[in-house]
Amino acid sequence: MRIAILGSGNFGKALSAASVHAGHRTVLSAQHPERAAGAARETGAIAATSNQAALEGAEIVILAVPYAAVSDIARTVGSELAARTVIDATNRFDPLTLDGTSNAEQIQSALPSAHLVKALNTVVAARLGAPAIDGVSLDGYLAGNDTTAKTQVAEFLQSLGFHPVDSGALVMARALEAIGLLAIQLNMNNGWTWETGWKLLGVKKA
Ligand SMILES: NC(=O)c1ccc[n+]([C@@H]2O[C@H](COP(=O)([O-])OP(=O)(O)OC[C@H]3O[C@@H](n4cnc5c(N)ncnc54)[C@H](OP(=O)(O)O)[C@@H]3O)[C@@H](O)[C@H]2O)c1
Numbered sequence: 001m002r003i004a005i006l007g008s009g010n011f012g013k014a015l016s017a018a019s020v021h022a023g024h025r026t027v028l029s030a031q032h033p034e035r036a037a038g039a040a041r042e043t044g045a046i047a048a049t050s051n052q053a054a055l056e057g058a059e060i061v062i063l064a065v066p067y068a069a070v071s072d073i074a075r076t077v078g079s080e081l082a083a084r085t086v087i088d089a090t091n092r093f094d095p096l097t098l099d100g101t102s103n104a105e106q107i108q109s110a111l112p113s114a115h116l117v118k119a120l121n122t123v124v125a126a127r128l129g130a131p132a133i134d135g136v137s138l139d140g141y142l143a144g145n146d147t148t149a150k151t152q153v154a155e156f157l158q159s160l161g162f163h164p165v166d167s168g169a170l171v172m173a174r175a176l177e178a179i180g181l182l183a184i185q186l187n188m189n190n191g192w193t194w195e196t197g198w199k200l201l202g203v204k205k206a
Pocket of ligand 1: 122124126
């Protein structure tokens, strides 16, 4: 697949390495183009000099930027995201932001024509390249309103080594962002090493 990752920080860079490893043509951008260039050199991805350039030909666009940066992206390249599959991987960090809304629904409002899928926010950066623990694939939860986009994202997650789990409509991003926040709080408060991953046990088809 042709993947564009907007954001080349801890998460974007690790995702870039995993995506390249899975055989995807992966293009990276950042706020400062030199950061994207550095991350691309380390991971084997292609560096773009702008978000706009990164989007060229992309089948999946991944928002790997802080949530606060999404409004700038919506303003500058939002029109180019119409009818495209866009993954929102952003998380919330403060428990007080658990207010019954989600970043994803707000991003969908800012990008009404994009096929937005909440995904990857429940995966810590260190697990992107190590998606199994003791031989068990970690879950890759996704939520969205467009069935075709969700199928495409599920295929991408599977290619990275995750067990894709369709978690429902985009409103379920509220739950997925709560799970992301829970992992952040648990790692932070317990001095864990940010290598945790989510797996729902006992899953059997009726
Ligand atoms: N880290 C994790 O384990 C993890 C796990 C799940 C989800 N997430 C989510 O992933 C997102 C990124 O997290 P992170 O840890 O990678 O943060 P980070 O290390 O601070 O990196 C943020 C990246 O976003 C880029 N950026 C900021 N504004 C931009 C813009 N307008 N256009 C393009 N790029 C822009 C920055 O560019 P510069 O480098 O040029 O400053 C930087 O490369 C966050 O929403 C976070 O909640 C992170």
